[in-house]
Structures are given as structure tokens and as C-alpha cells.
Amino acid sequence: MKCKVIGKENTENYLFLSVETSEIINVLPGQFFMVKTEDYDFPKPFSVIFQKGKVIEFLIAVVGDLTGRLKKLKIGDFIDIRGPYGKSFIETIDKNKKYILIGGDCGSAPLMHFKNEYPELVENEYYGFRTNEIKSILDTDKLHIDEEEGISVIERIKRENPSKNTGFLVCGSLNMIKAVKNEFKGYKVYASLEARMGCGVGMCKGCPIKTKDGIKMICKDGPVFDLSEVDLEW
Ligand SMILES: Cc1cc2nc3c(=O)[nH]c(=O)nc-3n(C[C@H](O)[C@H](O)[C@H](O)COP(=O)(O)OP(=O)(O)OC[C@H]3O[C@@H](n4cnc5c(N)ncnc54)[C@H](O)[C@@H]3O)c2cc1C
Numbered sequence: 001m002k003c004k005v006i007g008k009e010n011t012e013n014y015l016f017l018s019v020e021t022s023e024i025i026n027v028l029p030g031q032f033f034m035v036k037t038e039d040y041d042f043p044k045p046f047s048v049i050f051q052k053g054k055v056i057e058f059l060i061a062v063v064g065d066l067t068g069r070l071k072k073l074k075i076g077d078f079i080d081i082r083g084p085y086g087k088s089f090i091e092t093i094d095k096n097k098k099y100i101l102i103g104g105d106c107g108s109a110p111l112m113h114f115k116n117e118y119p120e121l122v123e124n125e126y127y128g129f130r131t132n133e134i135k136s137i138l139d140t141d142k143l144h145i146d147e148e149e150g151i152s153v154i155e156r157i158k159r160e161n162p163s164k165n166t167g168f169l170v171c172g173s174l175n176m177i178k179a180v181k182n183e184f185k186g187y188k189v190y191a192s193l194e195a196r197m198g199c200g201v202g203m204c205k206g207c208p209i210k211t212k213d214g215i216k217m218i219c220k221d222g223p224v225f226d227l228s229e230v231d232l233e234w
């Protein structure tokens with residue numbers, strides 16, 4: 001579906017992009033779209049940070065070819081999106097718990113979307129970024145800037161000694177996800193996993209993950225998984 005760019009704020013390394021769809025697409029937090037510019041043939045997955053009516057917003061780290069092209073878009077330009085795809089947080093988690101949300105860099109996007117949709121399920125939120133560059137485009141008092149705090153998000157949460165009844169929802173680098181799993185043993189942890197994706201719909205078999213029920217595809221069976229059911233070392 002073609003979408004019109006209606007808002008754009010960026011720094012050198014980050015982009016906050018607002019697009020308008022031609023019809024309302026309801027997106028559950030944790031689901032993603034395959035996104036591309038009109039001059040680029042390889043769509044790549046991006047979660048949604050906010051969605052209201054026909055407006056969908058993305059928080060994007062500018063790391064390569066596609067994201068560099070997205071950063072250069074102007075208001076009124078068009079992008080192509082396919083989706084939403086994947087299993088969301090709310091379809092996967094135990095809804096009788098409250099959760100601490102831990103986002104790493106732009107992995108914060110689906111968790112901010114979750115907080116917006118299900119505030120009653122959120123105990124606390126931490127959106128970790130290395131530097132304060134993000135502050136000029138992301139307006140929340142839940143940012144954890146490593147270079148300002150002097151400790152990592154995980155170290156900070158450990159010191160706050162969360163109740164064992166609380167669970168964690170995590171999205172970020174694989175290293176961060178592994179660290180949460182290792183540091184908070186005995187807690188329920190759900191994570192949105194990343195993979196390089198070709199099709200985004202389970203066809204190309206390019207994003208496998210080993211689970212207790214066999215090999216699954218991150219794009220179709222996830223990206224949100226209960227970490228007690230997946231082998232992150234596979
Ligand atoms: C379900 C899902 C949701 C995502 N949501 C977001 C989001 O909301 N915001 C956001 O900024 N990014 C998100 N990503 C990551 C995004 O898809 C990649 O950063 C994208 O491929 C960048 O495209 P590019 O052409 O600019 O850079 P590329 O040339 O594709 O990659 C640039 C660099 O990043 C590395 N890289 C790319 N993808 C991955 C990966 N999956 N794992 C490890 N390293 C990788 C490459 O090795 C390369 O060094 C998401 C990924 C998934 C799977």
C-alpha cells in the first residue's frame with residue numbers, strides 16, 4: 001500500500017516518520033510492516049511506534065541503505081508498506097501480570113506503542129539509548145541515556161529489585177535480550193526478536209528460530225516470543 005509522508009523529524013542517526021494510509025489499518029503493538037521507498041526494491045521490517053486512524057508512525061535508526069533513503073524523504077513523498085505482520089505482544093503474553101518494558105534503541109518503538117494501548121498492563125518503562133541525540137525527536141520522560149546515567153538500563157532495574165510477580169517485555173539487540181533473560185531468572189520474559197527478513201510472511205524460511213516445539217519463523221510465529229520457549233544460543 002502506498003502511504004504519504006505527512007511528518008518527519010530527524011537527527012543524524014534517527015528518524016521519526018509519520019505516514020498516512022489510504023484506509024485505516026489496525027496494528028497491534030509488536031506487529032511490523034515491510035517498508036520500502038519507491039526507488040528501492042528490498043522491503044525491510046519496521047515496528048510501529050504509534051497508530052491512530054490512518055496515521056502510522058515509525059521510529060527508525062538510520063543504519064544503512066533503506067533507512068538512509070527514508071531519512072531523505074520529504075513531506076508529500078510516498079513509501080510502500082505491506083502488513084501488518086507477525087504475532088503481537090498482547091496475543092502472546094500472560095494478561096494477568098503487569099510488565100516492566102525495556103527498549104533498546106529503536107526497539108523501544110513497539111513497547112511505547114504497547115504502553116499507549118495497554119497502560120493498565122505496564123508497571124514501569126525504560127527506553128535505553130547510548131547518547132542523548134534521541135531527545136530532540138522522542139518526547140518521553142522514560143528515556144534512559146547510558147552516557148548520562150553512567151550505568152546500563154539492566155543494571156538500573158536490578159538495583160530497583162522488581163517484584164517477582166512482575167514480568168518483562170523486551171525489544172532491542174540480541175545481547176540485551178540475552179542479558180535480561182540471564183539477569184532476571186525466575187521472571188517471565190517476553191521479547192520481540194529481530195532477524196534479517198526476506199518475505200516477512202513465513203514463505204522464504206529465512207528467519208528461523210529454535211523453539212521447544214521445533215523450528216519456527218520469527219516473522220510469522222513471532223516476532224514476540226516467550227523466552228522460556230526459545231533457544232537464543234541456537
Ligand atoms: C520485526 C522487526 C521490527 C523492526 N523494527 C524496527 C524499528 O521499529 N526501527 C528500526 O530502526 N529498526 C527496526 N528493525 C530493524 C530494521 O529492519 C533494520 O535496521 C533494517 O534492515 C535497516 O535497513 P537498511 O537497508 O537501512 O540497513 P541494512 O543494510 O539492512 O543494515 C545495516 C546494518 O545493520 C545490520 N542489520 C540489519 N538488520 C539486522 C538484524 N535484523 N539484526 C542484526 N543486524 C542487522 C546489518 O548487518 C548492517 O550492518 C526491525 C527489525 C525487525 C525484524
Ligand code: FES
Binds near residue numbers: 220
Ligand atoms: S522472512 Fe521469510 S520466512 Fe521469515
